[in-house]
Amino acid sequence: MKIAAAPGAADRTFAPTHPAAVEVRDLVYRYGERRALDGLSLAVPAGAIFGLLGPNGSGKSTLLSVLIGRRIAESGEVTVLGEPLSNRQRARIGMVFQEPSLDPQMTVGETMDLQARMFGLRRDAGAARTRALLDRVDLADRADALTATLSGGMKRRLELARALLNSPELLLLDEPTLALDPDSRLRLWEHLLEANAEGCTLLLATNDVAEAERYCRTVALLDEGRLVAQGLPEDLKRDLRHESVRIEWVEEPSDEVAMMEAWPGVGHVRLAGHTTHVTVDEASPFLARLFQQTGDRVRGVRIEATTLEDVYFQLVGRGITSPAGAEGGAS
Amino acid sequence: MNQATAIVALMKRDLRAFLRSRSQLYSSVLFPLMLLAILGTGVSDGLDPKHIRDYVTFLTPGMIAMTAVFSSTFSSASYYQDRDSGVLKVLLASPHSPRVILLGKTLSAVVIGAVQALLVLAVAAAIPAIHFRWQYGVAWSLLAAVFAIVVLNLFLSGLGQLLASKIRTMQGFHLVMNLVLFPFLFFSGAFFPLTDLPVWLKVLGRLNPLSYGVDMMHLALYANGDGGYFGLPMDLAVLTALAVAVFYFGTSRSVSPDR
Incomplete structure (x- = not known):
């Protein structure tokens, strides 16, 4: 099902307008003495499904944190959707975090409503897009349920719907299918592929090799905060x-x-x-x-x-x- | 991106959570009223305080201040719940500065604290054994009491945020809040007048921000013709200055979803 972009978020289509959705150059980020990002440079083409592949501690999640503005790099350049990262720029980005990020005391509908208000969607536009997205991820009948009562797969789908509420041009996904059963994984990827088909660039951090090979058109292999290789899985x-x-x-x-x-x-x-x-x-x-x-x-x-x-x-x-x-x- | 909309949305969320937590709602009103009944009656009848003509009424402003203290502690702790549930990082990934997020959360703490304290005031006003004097007339006295309540909550919620920026765990936060705020409460004039205390306790009372809030409420609700311990102008000046400063610094602190 094709869903219209949120009218209140921005009057735009999903069509990518920049050659690179993400471009980082010589990025350095440290946790104390350890360099989590060690002069990392890479470019993510607009419209791509791009996988950051590497073991735990290779810098994948840290890179996503920098791209969403949660961490400030010590040095280097970050360009997202053609502009340096700013608070306003985040209106064009969606993010699904690795760890659960739902308030157990809020209902599904309230979770979506809060996100809509935070992203400046008008009430009617936010409500319409919430209905469409919950319908897409098969949670329309759970709108009044507390998030604490959802299964793991449902929670993940809700987090995805929330991340898509502002019609992002770039969706950052940190291990989105971690701990999901095979059926839930498949369903989540169906939704992700739909979003990508509508023009949303997917930047995915994973250490699931099979998933990266199956879904990512381009992968970047990371080791200790450095780019080891980048290209099509077949080429690599x-x-x-x-x-x-x-x-x-x-x-x-x-x-x-x-x-x-x-x-x-x-x-x-x-x-x-x-x-x-x-x-x-x-x-x-x-x-x-x-x-x-x-x-x-x-x-x-x-x-x-x-x-x-x-x-x-x-x-x-x-x-x-x-x-x-x-x-x-x-x- | 409209910051006011985001702040209101955050406030609505916290207020809804508070209203859903019936036990917190009821206990926040019942606990001070229970203390008024037990402590007020016990001290009035059992100890017969010489210098206080109506101990239960004297105690009421202190109980209102105590409600504000407890409420701001609980509300500030919601920061930890948001951090631990992962909601904080989602909020920080929105197109707003951390300050807007913190402002929304802190203002909701102020509203919750003020509403709870006002509820205690309203119930106390309806109890026949409590005799408010309203020395400035009902309207002005009520206005002074409401002002003291709101400003006290601004101060306490800002203080809660400042402490939350330094303390890693919710358990530690509660411990420190209790360690800091209970002594504040005891030598604020809430339970006994500061007038007859030894000099060192009077000094501590003078340094205690809560003392000015309690004094202002005593003036509004209990006093009858006297000018209070510090006096209304001093109460207003100190309380307002401290509340604005602490609230400002509390909501300007750096926020990290990882600590």
């Missing part, structure tokens, strides 16, 4: 070895990692407990050699398509989804 994977083999060992391997690294056609070997993840030019000769030399120590193997996780590992030397230090291996 193209430079990588073509196949990926997952090996389950009977016992935790010791010499096998170094041994496999020395084999021709082997890219990267990651070790996580009794499992190793190996990128190779071709799986067949690799597997033949593996069974020949270590056959009795292998419990099972699986050939997988390479993912952005493999790209990240090649560039950074550790994975996105595993906690720091959980994986060993070398590249």
